[in-house]
Amino acid sequence: MAFDLKKKVAVITGGASGIGLCYAKALLTNGVQAVTLADVNPEYGNKAIREIDNEFGINRAIFVQCDVRNIEDLERVFYKTVEKFKFVDILINNAGILNDAIWENQIAINVNGTVNGILVAMDKFFPKYKQSGEGVIVNIASITGIDFHPHVPIYSGTKSAVVGFTKSWGVREIYDQKKTRFVAVAPGVTLTPLILDIHGRNLGPVYEQYLREKLDNGMYPTQEPEHVANELVKVVKHAENGSVWVVEGGEPAFEYIPVDPRLQRKKNVLKIK
Ligand SMILES: NC(=O)c1ccc[n+]([C@@H]2O[C@H](COP(=O)([O-])OP(=O)(O)OC[C@H]3O[C@@H](n4cnc5c(N)ncnc54)[C@H](O)[C@@H]3O)[C@@H](O)[C@H]2O)c1
Numbered sequence: 001m002a003f004d005l006k007k008k009v010a011v012i013t014g015g016a017s018g019i020g021l022c023y024a025k026a027l028l029t030n031g032v033q034a035v036t037l038a039d040v041n042p043e044y045g046n047k048a049i050r051e052i053d054n055e056f057g058i059n060r061a062i063f064v065q066c067d068v069r070n071i072e073d074l075e076r077v078f079y080k081t082v083e084k085f086k087f088v089d090i091l092i093n094n095a096g097i098l099n100d101a102i103w104e105n106q107i108a109i110n111v112n113g114t115v116n117g118i119l120v121a122m123d124k125f126f127p128k129y130k131q132s133g134e135g136v137i138v139n140i141a142s143i144t145g146i147d148f149h150p151h152v153p154i155y156s157g158t159k160s161a162v163v164g165f166t167k168s169w170g171v172r173e174i175y176d177q178k179k180t181r182f183v184a185v186a187p188g189v190t191l192t193p194l195i196l197d198i199h200g201r202n203l204g205p206v207y208e209q210y211l212r213e214k215l216d217n218g219m220y221p222t223q224e225p226e227h228v229a230n231e232l233v234k235v236v237k238h239a240e241n242g243s244v245w246v247v248e249g250g251e252p253a254f255e256y257i258p259v260d261p262r263l264q265r266k267k268n269v270l271k272i273k
Helices: 018-029 042-056 071-085 100-129 153-169 172-178 205-216 225-238
Strands: 009-013 034-039 061-065 090-093 135-140 180-187 243-247
Touching: 009 018, 009 071, 009 100, 018 034, 018 042, 018 090, 018 225, 034 042, 034 071, 042 061, 061 071, 071 100, 090 100, 100 135, 100 153, 100 172, 100 180, 135 153, 135 225, 153 180, 153 243, 172 180, 180 225, 225 243
Parallel strands: 009 034, 009 090, 034 061, 090 135, 135 180, 180 243
Antiparallel strands: none
C-alpha cells in the first residue's frame, strides 16, 4: 500500500535552495502538511520561506540553520520541527557539495552529514513523533555513486557510501525494529548551482581535462530539478525498503539493482598463478 503523504511532516537538509527546495515544494503540493528546511545558508533559507509562504500559505514551513556535519545541529532541527508541527515523519537527507578540491569537507558533509541525519531521525525522533506505522528516510545519492565519474572520484565515493547506507540499513530485520523505510534517489546531472560552476572543483588538470572532454561529447544528459522532485514524491510513496532509484535526463525513475558478485564467482576469477 502506498505511503500516505497527507498531513505528514518532513525535514529536508540542504532544503533552502537547489533540488532540496524543489523537494519541499513537491511534497507540499502532494499533501504534506509542513516542511523544515535545514540548511547552512540563512540567506537562502529566509528567501525560501518567503517563497513557500506565498505559494502555499503561512505555517507550512520553517527554516532552521544547520550544518549537517554537526549532529547537535540536526538534533536541534528535529526539536524545532516537533515544537512547531508536533510530528516528524520523513527525512530527506539531501545536503551535499561537489568539490574534490576540499575533499575532507566534502566527505564530512556528504557522508557524515547523511549518517547524522539517519541516526537522529531513526533512533531519536521517529520512535516518538511519527504519525503512522513507519518513518521514511530518503538519502540523496547520485548517478556518480553508481557508475564511474573519474573527474570527481572522491565525490563519487561519497555517493557510493550513500547507496551502501540505504541498501544496508534498508533490510527487513532492521525495519521490523526501527519502523523506518530507507530509500535512495540517485539523480543524474540536474541544473542547479552545484553543477553550473563545476570547473575547478576537482584535484587538478587531469580531472579537469577528463570533465571537459565528457562535456564536449555531450556525455551527461541534463534535467530540471522540478523533475527530480516529482519523481522523489513517487519514490517516497511507493518504493520498497532498501531500493535505489535513478532519475536522469528527465526520464521516469528506474530502480538500480546491483549484480550480486557471488553470481560472477566462476566467470571472473583472478587468473594469477
Ligand atoms: N545538481 C546535480 O546535478 C546533482 C546530481 C546528483 C546528485 N545531486 C545531489 O543532490 C543534493 C542537492 O544538490 P543541489 O544540486 O541542489 O546543490 P545546491 O548546491 O544547489 O544546493 C545544496 C544546498 O545544500 C546546502 N548545504 C551545503 N552544505 C551544507 C551543510 N554543511 N549543512 C547543511 N546544508 C548545506 C546549501 O546551502 C544549499 O542550499 C546534493 O547532495 C547533491 O550531491 C545533485
